[in-house]
Amino acid sequence: MKNMNNISFKNNLFPVFVSCLTFTIMVITLLLIANSTISLTVQHIQPLNIKKTYDMDKTQRRQLPHKTHALTVLRNRGYKVYNATDELKNNALAMGIQETKAKKTAPKKDREIKILIWTTFFKTRFYIKTKPALKTSNCSIKHCSFHYDKSRAGIASSDAVLFHQWGSDFKISDPIPQIRFSWQNYIFFSIENPTRNYFTKYAKLLDGFYNLTATYKQSSDVPLPYGKYVPRILRSKLTSSKNYYMENRRNKTDKGASVLWVVSNCETVNNRMQFVKNLQKYIAIDIFGRCGKPCERGTKCGTHPYMFYMALENADCKDYITEKLWKNSFQENLIPVVQGSKVEYGKHLPPNSFIHADNFKSTKYLAQYITKVSQSETLYNSYFKWKELYQFTSAAGLQNPDNVCKLCTVLNERRQNISFNKVYKISSWYDWRTQCASR
Template sequence: MGLWARRTRACSKRRPGSSKCDSQFFHAGLVAATFLILLGLSLLYLPDPLALEPATAAPEVTLLIWTHPFGRKRPLPDCLVRYGVDGCVLTDDPRAYASADGVLVHHRDVVGGNAELPPEVGRPSGQKWIWLNYESPSHTPSLWRLEGRFNLTMSYRTDSDIFLPYGYLVLKHGSGQLLSEPSRTSRPGFVAWVVSNWVDSQARVAFYYQLSQYIQVDVFGRAGRSIPEGSGSVVQLVKHYHFYLALENSQHRDYITEKLWNAVLAGAVPVVLGPSRKNYERFLPPEAFIHVDDFPSVKALARYLAELRRDPARLQGHLRWRTGYGLRQPTFWGEHYCTACRVLRKNLGHTQVVHNLTGWFES
């Protein structure tokens, strides 16, 4: 949890914008970092989730999708055609359980009562159960129920057995949506925030209340104005703004969601509330975002945003990095299935059990 979010808890019941509360947001320091890109790396200081393995004689494997996430059934992709992943057969037919090499189980569906865990009786020797979850620890209940049941983990966390984030940068010559240095003249808007799940106890809501005391923030989504017709998506809307509030619903290690990547794709400078600046810098160059912990107070942050808006040359300092990169945003959930299947094939013959799922994921 970031410095701002920790101090927000103590201020959550006070009037937003009060001097007593505002003064508690101490300067976390802008981390000075030398940003090195080694030729051939796809991610910034991260393992490459989609690096294809060299061709091997490994046998074809079958991955059973035990639960379609959140109960929404979708067609299963051809992994070779869509993602270049060979030797993988996907199925959601439970009758394949007795012969499947792996079983992918979505956490929320099991603990929420929409599905039961696969049966231990009749489980083939060597079959691997894969725990799938893309919610933060704050929204991942009942982990204790699953201790010692799984063999592999799959999530946004970089230390997962199967790592696939919400988004990541690739070098310009790689596969991804190319980024460019956007024009600022076509952006009449100042700061936007799209939010659908408004909870007053969340740090991001307290942050918004305070920021809006000093500058105009246009709020869209179920908790604000409707996204204008013709915008087509959040990205199209944000293209009309200089800054976007990429505020996570909770602050945890590596929990950096599509909120950040929507801003990046739209060419807006993201103002982030989530894990630490150091954590974000594993995914982005340090100048690519503005962290709320960079400032001694919300008022100071608001002043900085206003200054940037009036000074296009300084604002471009947060955007020039874009010309060297593309953006990859994995498609939910087909790409996740194929990535899991690729790692499953690589791990045939290896036996392991996740003994401390709770301790790991909540760390």
């Protein structure tokens, strides 16, 4: 009887044992699947978390508390890091990164290109009407937009994050995105030259942060010139018949100055203020702005009574020719007086469209020549002959539809081939000591 009870007890335990074993196997199977999923997520989907991947000492933390992955971190995360190729010149490339599995995390190639604007533009939000801009420029990319959604979802849905590089807009102490994907483009956007204090102080802290540049420099991934000129498709009869001398003389009084200068930065590395003061000894120059007579921002400051404009940049840098010439001179039909690299002006401007100060032995001889041109209808009009053959556009940065198209096109190209990316060493690529001259 006792043996029978034992057998009965064992028989009752067997189903329980089988059930427990089955449950255990199911749990183990689920854990294996879960672990596989987690592994896949960590390897291919999880963004680069700044706090986990970049550990800094206290000194670094004070300077740059939220810096994203450095090159050493990229190596540790399994990225291949290699040297620059021949196409990437001018110290533009610090390193390249490549991730073979990146396509699993990147947006679909046919989805709209989204650009997250992370900073302000000179302390204000700048709105870019992308679709009208792309339509105006006859751009091949039609689905491209900008937005300000800084949530995790907004960051994750963005092909690129754009940072305007200006001290008041992008401070080193300001928070930056807490997640970053390997396929995302961090855009270094600037229309200012590297002599400004912000760049000279903080450029090294930005090394390894950006993988796409959009600046006035021609070597940028997306060049953003302040202006450009192109041949006219048809010769302009209206322009050829226009008498610029008579038009500008009509608005000018005999006793008034013929030269205008609007300036807001009085202390510059090229010492342009002293140059103008020396020139004023021999010719009258009306100065408006912070360094002269009051002039409300956005107004023309009486450009019509004048015949010449002092289109002097705040620094003499490679490719740096700004609205001072394109807008204040060319657009207002005034002859620009410039100084700086004659090679640069010859490369970027129409022939015989400006007076270069360095062509004269002294400011006295320059003043004498300006006076001579102002008194000769034929000589004065000769500086506008180029308008019969060429036309120009004047719009800086991303306010220019063509520049918006350029940016969207580059992002589309990178989306199609995301296995390679640049990482910029900004302290070399945007170094004022190699990009600009001093006087």
